[in-house]
Amino acid sequence: MNHDLVKPFESCCLCPRACRVNRSAEGVEARRGMCGETHQLRVAHVGAHFGEEPPISGDRGSGTVFFTGCPLRCAFCQNIQISQGKVGSVLTPDGLVARIETMIQAQSVHNVNFVTPDHFFPHVFRVVDLLRAKGHTLPFVYNLSGYQSAHLLRKAERYADIYLPDFKYADPRLAAKLSRCLDYPTVALEAIALMASQKGFLDTCGVEGGPAVATKGLLVRHLILPGFVENSMEALTTLFIEFGPKLPISLMSQYQPVVHHRVPSLNRLISEREFQTVYHHGLELGFEHLFVQFPERAAGPGCPSPFVPDFEKAEPFEGNQRTPS
Numbered sequence: 364m365n366h367d368l369v370k371p372f373e374s375c376c377l378c379p380r381a382c383r384v385n386r387s388a389e390g391v392e393a394r395r396g397m398c399g400e401t402h403q404l405r406v407a408h409v410g411a412h413f414g415e416e417p418p419i420s421g422d423r424g425s426g427t428v429f430f431t432g433c434p435l436r437c438a439f440c441q442n443i444q445i446s447q448g449k450v451g452s453v454l455t456p457d458g459l460v461a462r463i464e465t466m467i468q469a470q471s472v473h474n475v476n477f478v479t480p481d482h483f484f485p486h487v488f489r490v491v492d493l494l495r496a497k498g499h500t501l502p503f504v505y506n507l508s509g510y511q512s513a514h515l516l517r518k519a520e521r522y523a524d525i526y527l528p529d530f531k532y533a534d535p536r537l538a539a540k541l542s543r544c545l546d547y548p549t550v551a552l553e554a555i556a557l558m559a560s561q562k563g564f565l566d567t568c569g570v571e572g573g574p575a576v577a578t579k580g581l582l583v584r585h586l587i588l589p590g591f592v593e594n595s596m597e598a599l600t601t602l603f604i605e606f607g608p609k610l611p612i613s614l615m616s617q618y619q620p621v622v623h624h625r626v627p628s629l630n631r632l633i634s635e636r637e638f639q640t641v642y643h644h645g646l647e648l649g650f651e652h653l654f655v656q657f658p659e660r661a662a663g664p665g666c667p668s669p670f671v672p673d674f675e676k677a678e679p680f681e682g683n684q685r686t687p688s
């Protein structure tokens with residue numbers, strides 16, 4: 364493999380975990396950091412997805428690429444089969460380009476959407492270079508945890524068009540408890556500020572005559588967790604203070620337990636009251652571009668959420684045509 368592609372994995376600092384393990388060694392020497400991956404690119408799914416926000420999914424879907432592994436490994440992960448499991452296959456960057464081209468041709472997706480790509484950033488940048496060299500002009504979306512290093516985001520700037528970061532926690536103690544990263548709020552706010560400075564806010568929001576499907580910009584997501592409404596309210600307040608009312612925000616209520624948790628509230632869905640409390644706080648703050656996934660559309664008791672995929676299936680999001688409004 365190209366040495367320039369392998370070098371960043373030799374003492375890995377591709378995310379703020381900065382494990383400094385050698386992910387590029389071969390055989391028994393190969394090491395994995397908190398993301399659980401060596402330098403080999405592993406992909407769980409490539410295909411059109413209709414569960415993103417309307418300006419991202421459009422009517423033809425967002426061309427998602429789901430990687431395996433994850434640096435954060437949150438206790439409440441909805442994609443545990445791929446973030447901490449064994450689902451997925453090893454691909455070269457050229458192999459992934461071929462899969463993406465097949466998806467573009469077959470499904471006419473609006474964009475190419477890299478989901479949790481941080482720990483494979485060098486490969487992803489190569490894939491973007493290869494696709495552009497072949498004449499593809501679709502926007503490249505980076506679907507991120509918010510826990511990104513500034514130095515990597517500076518490198519990502521020329522390979523990214525749209526950033527979709529989470530802002531999961533305003534409360535560092537909760538970040539430490541559920542994701543083992545006390546510094547999440549500070550790191551994520553710095554990362555989101557850098558993303559905003561690079562791309563501005565999503566170009567579909569508040570621009571007269573702007574595109575119906577996004578081509579550029581930033582949209583921040585927040586998943587409401589059952590039992591942690593105060594964290595959600597503080598997260599919205601913090602984002603409002605830092606970025607103002609024009610920041611596009613997506614409020615997600617899709618949480619569904621996929622394993623049994625030691626934190627009792629994580630074993631249930633969010634309640635209507637919890638959702639309404641957070642939603643009204645967002646409205647009262649005055650966010651002008653608030654995308655909302657209402658709980659009744661996300662899931663109901665005994666009804667599996669259409670937003671929780673099953674990566675054991677050929678079509679992990681089978682039947683999911685519903686989007687936040």
Ligand code: SF4
Nearest residue numbers: 375378381382396398
């Ligand atoms: S990408 Fe993985 S190995 Fe590298 S610093 Fe992050 S968690 Fe550690």
